[in-house]
Amino acid sequence: MALPTLFLHSNPSQNAILAFSFLVVVITWVACMIKKSGMATLPLPPGPLGLPIVGNLPFLEPDLHRYFAKLAKTYGPIMKLRLGTKLCIVLNSPSVVKEVLKDQDTTFANHDAVAGVEIITYGGNDIVWSPYGAQWRMLRKVCVHDFLNNTNLAAGQAFRRTEVCRTINRLYAKSGTPINVGAYITQTIFSTMTSTLWGGTLNGEEGTTTAAKFQKVLEDIVDLLGKPNISDLFPIIAPLDVQGKRRKMKKLMSFFDQIFTTILDQRIEINKAAEGGAKETKDFLDILLQLHNGSDPKIQLTMSHVKALLLDLAVGGTETTSTTTEWAMSEMLMKPETIKKAQEELDSVVGKDNILLESHLPQLPYIEGVAREALRLHPGLALLIPHVPSVPATVAGYHIPKGARVFINVWAIQRDPSFWENPNEFMPERWFSTSNGKLDIKGSDFRFFPFGSGRRSCAGLNLAERMLTIILASFFHSFEWSLPEGTKLDLEEKFGLVIKRRNPLVAIPTPRLSKPELYAA
Ligand code: HEM
Ligand SMILES: *[C@@H]1O[C@H](CO)[C@@H](O)[C@H](O)[C@H]1NC(C)=O
Numbered sequence: 001m002a003l004p005t006l007f008l009h010s011n012p013s014q015n016a017i018l019a020f021s022f023l024v025v026v027i028t029w030v031a032c033m034i035k036k037s038g039m040a041t042l043p044l045p046p047g048p049l050g051l052p053i054v055g056n057l058p059f060l061e062p063d064l065h066r067y068f069a070k071l072a073k074t075y076g077p078i079m080k081l082r083l084g085t086k087l088c089i090v091l092n093s094p095s096v097v098k099e100v101l102k103d104q105d106t107t108f109a110n111h112d113a114v115a116g117v118e119i120i121t122y123g124g125n126d127i128v129w130s131p132y133g134a135q136w137r138m139l140r141k142v143c144v145h146d147f148l149n150n151t152n153l154a155a156g157q158a159f160r161r162t163e164v165c166r167t168i169n170r171l172y173a174k175s176g177t178p179i180n181v182g183a184y185i186t187q188t189i190f191s192t193m194t195s196t197l198w199g200g201t202l203n204g205e206e207g208t209t210t211a212a213k214f215q216k217v218l219e220d221i222v223d224l225l226g227k228p229n230i231s232d233l234f235p236i237i238a239p240l241d242v243q244g245k246r247r248k249m250k251k252l253m254s255f256f257d258q259i260f261t262t263i264l265d266q267r268i269e270i271n272k273a274a275e276g277g278a279k280e281t282k283d284f285l286d287i288l289l290q291l292h293n294g295s296d297p298k299i300q301l302t303m304s305h306v307k308a309l310l311l312d313l314a315v316g317g318t319e320t321t322s323t324t325t326e327w328a329m330s331e332m333l334m335k336p337e338t339i340k341k342a343q344e345e346l347d348s349v350v351g352k353d354n355i356l357l358e359s360h361l362p363q364l365p366y367i368e369g370v371a372r373e374a375l376r377l378h379p380g381l382a383l384l385i386p387h388v389p390s391v392p393a394t395v396a397g398y399h400i401p402k403g404a405r406v407f408i409n410v411w412a413i414q415r416d417p418s419f420w421e422n423p424n425e426f427m428p429e430r431w432f433s434t435s436n437g438k439l440d441i442k443g444s445d446f447r448f449f450p451f452g453s454g455r456r457s458c459a460g461l462n463l464a465e466r467m468l469t470i471i472l473a474s475f476f477h478s479f480e481w482s483l484p485e486g487t488k489l490d491l492e493e494k495f496g497l498v499i500k501r502r503n504p505l506v507a508i509p510t511p512r513l514s515k516p517e518l519y520a521a
């Protein structure tokens with residue numbers, strides 16, 4: 001009744017204005033409804049309610065991968081959270097992951113940089129944090145095609161062999177005593193990585209101290225990257241660097257840059273002296289310097305690219321691989337019958353009086369099953385590296401805004417009881433079953449993708465797999481392993497960018513080969 005009364009008591013021009021306004025409101029409202037029901041504004045994925053400003057931050061639990069898996073039980077295969085002002089999307093099932101990493105691969109082929117990352121990229125010249133585009137494509141080609149191709153991988157056996165022999169000799173010296181197994185694994189992988197990257201340049205006594213420091217600095221970088229940072233969650237205050245993350249990062253970087261400069265200067269001198277004489281095994285640095293020197297007209301590699309790539313591969317390849325190897329050994333020690341089976345295989349293929357070579361690996365399916373089981377239960381990067389869409393996207397019928405941080409919970413999927421029988425149990429033999437045996441390691445099936453999938457999948461997969469399997473096989477071929485009396489092994493995790501063991505893995509090596517001198521350096 002109010003409206004007609006209003007019209008009655010007003011003059012005609014006022015009436016016209018009111019009627020017009022009324023019409024505008026109605027049209028706007030109808031337009032809104034049409035838009036809402038149409039394609040333009042799909043809803044965001046469901047998710048737990050948060051508080052103003054801080055969002056869901058106060059409710060986070062420290063083990064993000066487990067916390068996300070728990071929430072997924074309520075909110076389903078795709079959900080949203082707000083961490084500070086940052087909108088985060090978590091994917092929890094193979095079918096939504098396929099939509100992102102396969103069907104819309106190009107849109108999502110960017111890694112979401114966390115605060116402090118810009119400092120370690122030599123001015124945005126590295127591969128991991130480059131957005132999808134021409135520079136990333138060039139760097140990816142250098143890594144995968146020019147460096148980690150089959151020829152170079154095979155040639156790189158020499159580097160791995162030397163380091164594994166060295167470690168085995170160090171372990172012989174410790175036989176019968178409890179050792180920190182993880183420390184030996186890390187040392188072996190670190191040395192293998194650095195010699196694969198820049199050869200023996202860091203050798204000698206001075207080299208050993210530098211290497212130890214280098215290894216520590218690498219660990220610190222991975223730690224820093226894995227810490228949730230306030231600047232990340234509230235980008236508005238990022239310039240203040242309240243946590244000093246950027247300051248710490250800068251310090252770590254200046255250390256790297258010094259080392260790289262030394263290595264590069266030395267190498268350029270050596271190459272000059274050798275007058276381009278062909279070396280037998282080329283390390284990554286040789287390949288990079290040749291490209292920098294214009295050996296491939298399609299590739300314009302600056303010195304910043306060279307340094308940034310060295311750093312990326314050193315950071316990306318060391319902790320991930322050594323952590324996976326340590327988890328594999330831990331799982332085996334928890335379940336001694338797996339050690340027995342692995343050793344039976346090794347003894348029948350390699351024998352007790354022969355040295356183990358990489359050429360044996362294709363004949364060791366049980367060891368391969370062990371490696372895969374470790375990658376399934378303990379994928380080094382439990383949430384991959386967060387992806388970010390370059391344009392607004394639609395996933396599973398929900399709206400994903402440009403700039404949202406997309407976590408992919410590979411850890412949860414690889415333990416999902418709907419795809420895996422006894423999902424939490426370490427069972428290398430599951431890889432011989434007809435259903436799982438077909439799953440490859442490259443992520444063509446989204447039930448198992450420890451290295452990611454698609455364009456942004458791990459660039460070092462082939463090298464990682466070789467390092468992991470040769471070390472595992474060598475450790476169990478050369479030694480029996482037992483736990484110190486009265487100790488009990490656990491599988492407790494410590495969350496970070498790379499999920500490591502909370503407590504060190506301590507075990508006792510006892511030689512088991514007839515001719516240990518085979519491994520004498
Ligand atoms: C067991 C060991 C390893 C695991 C589990 C692992 C896993 C991964 C994962 C999950 C990603 C990100 C995928 C994504 O964001 O979707 C990645 C990226 C990457 N990894 Fe690995 N990785 C390992 C070893 C290595 C090694 C040995 C190297 C180097 C030689 C390496 C170099 C890289 C690089 C350069 C990227 C970034 C690729 C890009 O942005 O295009 N990784 N890795
Ligand atoms: C691998 O890369 C090297 C250069 O680093 C090149 O000489 C060789 O031909 C490549 N091999 C293959 C199989 O692409």
Ligand SMILES: *[C@@H]1O[C@H](CO)[C@@H](O)[C@H](O)[C@H]1NC(C)=O
Nearest residue numbers: 268271272275276289290293
């Ligand atoms: C770069 O190329 C020049 C000539 O093309 C050659 O003399 C020099 O040795 C090369 N340097 C490296 C590091 O390959």
Ligand SMILES: CC(=O)N[C@H]1CO[C@H](CO)[C@@H](O)[C@@H]1O
Nearest residue numbers: 224227228229230243244245
């Ligand atoms: C919120 C939060 O966990 N902040 C961490 C960010 O990183 C610093 C180190 O750089 C940690 O000390 C903080 O705990």
